[in-house]
Amino acid sequence: MNRELTLIRGEHMKHVVIVGAAGRMGKTLIRCLELGSVPGLKLVGAVDLLDCPDCGKDAGLAAGAAEIGVKIVSDLAEVAPLCDVVIDFSGHQGTADNASKVAELKKAMVIGTTGLTPDEKKVIDQAAVIIPVVLAPNMSLGVNLLLSLVQKTAEALKGKGYDIEIIERHHRRKKDAPSGTAIGLGEAAAKGFGWDLKRVSVHGREGLVGERPVEQIGFHAVRGGDLIGDHTVLFAADGECIELSHRATSREALALGALRAAVWVAGRKAALYSMRDVLGV
Secondary structure: OOHHHHHHOOOOOEEEEEEOOOOHHHHHHHHHHHHOOOOOEEEEEEEOOOOOOOOOOEHHHHOOOOOOOOEEEOOHHHHHHHOOEEEEOOOHHHHHHHHHHHHHOOOEEEEOOOOOOHHHHHHHHHHOOOOEEEEOOOOOHHHHHHHHHHHHHHHHHOOOOOEEEEEEEEOOOOOOOOOHHHHHHHHHHHHHHOOOHHHHEEEOOOOOOOOOOOOOEEEEEEEOOOOOEEEEEEEEEOOEEEEEEEEEOOOHHHHHHHHHHHHHHOOOOOEEEOHHHHHOO
8 A cells, every 4th residue: 555545544644732722833733734734644632721712612713724623622631642743832831841741641742832941941851751852943944954054154164253143033922032043043153163152142232342252152133023033144254244044934834844843753762853853954
């Protein structure tokens, strides 16, 4: 039996639960799932906060798609046993707790939530000892290629007098700054230069800050309108400037990456994976 026919008949389908189903990314994920944009996945559960306006509604209708017979519920434990993999795009306060619950149920997990605190990341690390977890600040193919390019560029320019600045732009509703993607880009650049990002990072500048030191990576966050996500890394030296940029024009790029990660991670051995593992870049 060929793979396409197997998927049509429902065999070997990966069953998915989406946490944060009533959010912008959650609804995009649901629409992409129902369109069959990534074969081999079936939505079996949708979760969001009890007080969200869409709780209790059909997840397909809430997402602006057709009715699918899956209601948005507030209890992850109610639907997680039905799935192979949980995709979490909720808030950082809930993601760590969700990771612990998913680990108890021995399900795989894909986490796209940003703004995680060090303590919350530790909880996810502990879950990844028990289950396979894909954790990434951005799940698009383009951004993950950019991460690799930034590191390689930094390696090539190390010690040659280049300054690094990172500029990111997002919509007015984004709650964390700088974005998780910007931090990831900073980590890639710092690794290429052989620096500790925590030691050299600075966030915005104001007043008489003095001359820019050699070992510094600047972050600048812009918030406004409905910008989905723009990121630029500047490598500036005397006489020239190199810019590496990515612009997201639709959340579908992020959703498709998360769905590909869900297909990839289900059945893997317990570990913490990145999107570069998923995409092989």
